[in-house]
Amino acid sequence: MLINYSSKELDLLARIMRAEALAEGNLGMLMVGNVVVNRAIANCLTFKNLRSITDVIYQPNQFVGTNSSLFQSTPTTLEKNLAKRVLNGEYYYPATNALWFYAPSSGQSCKSTWYDQPLAGRYKNHCFYKPNPGICNELY
Numbered sequence: 001m002l003i004n005y006s007s008k009e010l011d012l013l014a015r016i017m018r019a020e021a022l023a024e025g026n027l028g029m030l031m032v033g034n035v036v037v038n039r040a041i042a043n044c045l046t047f048k049n050l051r052s053i054t055d056v057i058y059q060p061n062q063f064v065g066t067n068s069s070l071f072q073s074t075p076t077t078l079e080k081n082l083a084k085r086v087l088n089g090e091y092y093y094p095a096t097n098a099l100w101f102y103a104p105s106s107g108q109s110c111k112s113t114w115y116d117q118p119l120a121g122r123y124k125n126h127c128f129y130k131p132n133p134g135i136c137n138e139l140y
Helices: 007-041 053-057 077-087
Strands: 100-102 117-123 126-129
Touching: 007 053, 007 077, 007 100, 007 117, 007 126
Parallel strands: none
Antiparallel strands: 100 126, 117 126
């Protein structure tokens, strides 16, 4: 287990993974989960003092999915199992060390940087960004 979590936080993670990446399939949801867990692990940049899944998901102005009806409903067993996999340390490139992701407009490329940090890669419609080396040592 990468970080301590409660059953409520497991549900919370499963719900944000669904709300942010249902259209990206299981792998896309796992990658969103990677970003959430990375933010809880990293004590750097705008993620200092976020030590729990709850802190990360409810950090203001971070996850648009918290406003979605997909976030409000109970997660499925599959979604909870995906969240458990991430919490137990499974990582998926390009989200391995990523702290950010976004979905560009249809037909658009990923920006080369996001919040001044480099593009790690793209999966379907999500672009993932990792901190520059030496910035967030907890992730490397």
